[in-house]
Amino acid sequence: MSLMGNFLVLGAAKSGIAAALLLKKQGAWVCVIDQHTISDDVKYVLTKQDIFFEIAEHVENSRIFTGNFAADWALVVSPGISLENEFVRFAKANQRPVVSEIEVASWFLNDKTVCVGITGTNGKSTTASYTAQLLARAGKNAYACGNIGTPFSQIVMNISKNEKAVCVLELSSYQLETTQSLQCVCTAILNLQNDHLERHKTFEEYLRVKWKLALMTRADGLFIVDAQVLQKARALGLAQPQCKVEILNFKNNLWNVQNPCLLGDHNFANVMCASLIARHLGVSDEIIKLQWEKQTSQYVPLPHRLERVGSFCQEFVDIQGRKKRVVIMNDSKATNVESTLVALKSFDAPVRLLLGGKPKGDSYIPIANFTQKNIVKIYPFGAARNVILEELNPVHEFLSKAQTCLLDAAQQALLESCDGDVILLSPACSSFDEFQNFEHRGDVFRNWALSCCEGSSH
Numbered sequence: 231m232s233l234m235g236n237f238l239v240l241g242a243a244k245s246g247i248a249a250a251l252l253l254k255k256q257g258a259w260v261c262v263i264d265q266h267t268i269s270d271d272v273k274y275v276l277t278k279q280d281i282f283f284e285i286a287e288h289v290e291n292s293r294i295f296t297g298n299f300a301a302d303w304a305l306v307v308s309p310g311i312s313l314e315n316e317f318v319r320f321a322k323a324n325q326r327p328v329v330s331e332i333e334v335a336s337w338f339l340n341d342k343t344v345c346v347g348i349t350g351t352n353g354k355s356t357t358a359s360y361t362a363q364l365l366a367r368a369g370k371n372a373y374a375c376g377n378i379g380t381p382f383s384q385i386v387m388n389i390s391k392n393e394k395a396v397c398v399l400e401l402s403s404y405q406l407e408t409t410q411s412l413q414c415v416c417t418a419i420l421n422l423q424n425d426h427l428e429r430h431k432t433f434e435e436y437l438r439v440k441w442k443l444a445l446m447t448r449a450d451g452l453f454i455v456d457a458q459v460l461q462k463a464r465a466l467g468l469a470q471p472q473c474k475v476e477i478l479n480f481k482n483n484l485w486n487v488q489n490p491c492l493l494g495d496h497n498f499a500n501v502m503c504a505s506l507i508a509r510h511l512g513v514s515d516e517i518i519k520l521q522w523e524k525q526t527s528q529y530v531p532l533p534h535r536l537e538r539v540g541s542f543c544q545e546f547v548d549i550q551g552r553k554k555r556v557v558i559m560n561d562s563k564a565t566n567v568e569s570t571l572v573a574l575k576s577f578d579a580p581v582r583l584l585l586g587g588k589p590k591g592d593s594y595i596p597i598a599n600f601t602q603k604n605i606v607k608i609y610p611f612g613a614a615r616n617v618i619l620e621e622l623n624p625v626h627e628f629l630s631k632a633q634t635c636l637l638d639a640a641q642q643a644l645l646e647s648c649d650g651d652v653i654l655l656s657p658a659c660s661s662f663d664e665f666q667n668f669e670h671r672g673d674v675f676r677n678w679a680l681s682c683c684e685g686s687s688h
């Protein structure tokens with residue numbers, strides 16, 4: 231790929247802008263195109279760097295579509311853009327490359343820096359964040375980037391020529407679809423469930439896209455994979471990587487960890503994966519264990535994923551003036567029933583579950599099984615409230631019927647809670663009926679919880 235080529239970057243969000251800036255720095259001609267308006271802040275950044283920008287509907291009459299555009303050009307697509315998009319079809323029809331921002335960044339890495347690639351349906355962010363922190367604890371210069379938030383291109387642009395860094399990349403299937411040059415020293419496919427089938431159509435196609443990561447592992451590298459995923463890939467006859475392959479077996483407690491810093495079997499798998507990666511990169515077993523054990527861990531968990539609000543159990547005073555200790559957990563990231571079940575499996579203590587938001591069409595019935603285990607009460611809220619009440623009617627003695635919005639439900643749960651209870655926001659729904667996104671929902675919930683603690687802790 232000529233470094234002086236012409237690039238159209240489709241999507242003026244974080245990753246598109248980062249790719250545009252990186253390409254421009256390398257001497258390319260760049261134009262950013264967005265379907266919607268481009269904010270003034272973004273326009274300012276682009277103008278300052280001599281990067282062109284255009285709103286999609288205005289492009290049709292421009293030189294790109296009228297045939298005066300340079301023959302040598304490539305399209306950089308943001309992950310949210312469908313490959314059915316008209317620009318993508320136009321590029322393909324003209325035999326022009328269609329690449330991701332990850333692909334762009336991979337062209338400009340210095341030769342001292344190595345990459346780790348992590349994908350899967352669930353647990354990507356946790357594993358990427360844990361891996362980067364574990365490597366940092368061992369003195370390595372590690373960056374968590376990609377789908378986790380900071381664009382890979384931004385990191386690559388800021389790494390100096392002689393810097394020896396490890397880029398720990400969280401990769402979504404959307405990003406993998408248009409990536410091919412990336413070479414990783416270690417890769418992982420954590421798990422695969424039916425997801426994003428609106429884009430990939432079939433599970434096989436989804437697996438094929440995720441599997442691309444396995445083939446981006448260097449021959450001297452390590453590929454870590456869930457046993458079922460490996461089995462399915464073999465059954466489909468997908469090409470196998472040349473490197474060492476390790477099955478992610480979380481029942482095998484390799485580091486003999488007694489009291490893990492992250493709750494639940496799912497996190498055991500995530501941390502196991504991160505630890506295998508770290509070991510491959512030369513981190514000692516002693517450091518791996520220190521980071522994993524709760525007492526000695528320095529891991530700073532990601533917010534909104536089984537996040538304990540406050541540092542320990544919060545102390546409240548009940549109506550009779552008695553003290554009670556309640557744990558408040560923010561799992562706002564759990565936007566489907568599957569994730570909520572994972573959260574419920576992580577507790578032995580009695581749980582008061584805040585369940586609701588904008589329904590996604592999942593059935594809530596599997597949640598009812600936990601009334602036999604740890605659920606003491608479910609507090610349905612938001613747009614999904616009526617569906618939840620209807621579906622869970624057979625266990626009606628566990629249902630609160632009164633609430634409408636999240637904070638009303640939370641307030642009620644706190645009022646009714648007993649010493650030792652867990653109040654868990656693991657809503658199994660998206661947040662858009664009441665909030666901008668799951669982060670906003672989690673922040674509102676956390677602020678509520680912290681303000682209640684201030685009001686009543688001793």
Ligand code: ADP
Pocket residue numbers: 350351352353354355356357420421496497499500534535536561563564568569570572573
């Ligand atoms: P991702 O980045 O893939 O969306 P996260 O690390 O942000 O994943 O976790 C999101 C949710 O997925 C968690 O709140 C939890 O409910 C569930 N989860 C995390 N890790 C796993 C796993 N290994 N297996 C199954 N579910 C998981």
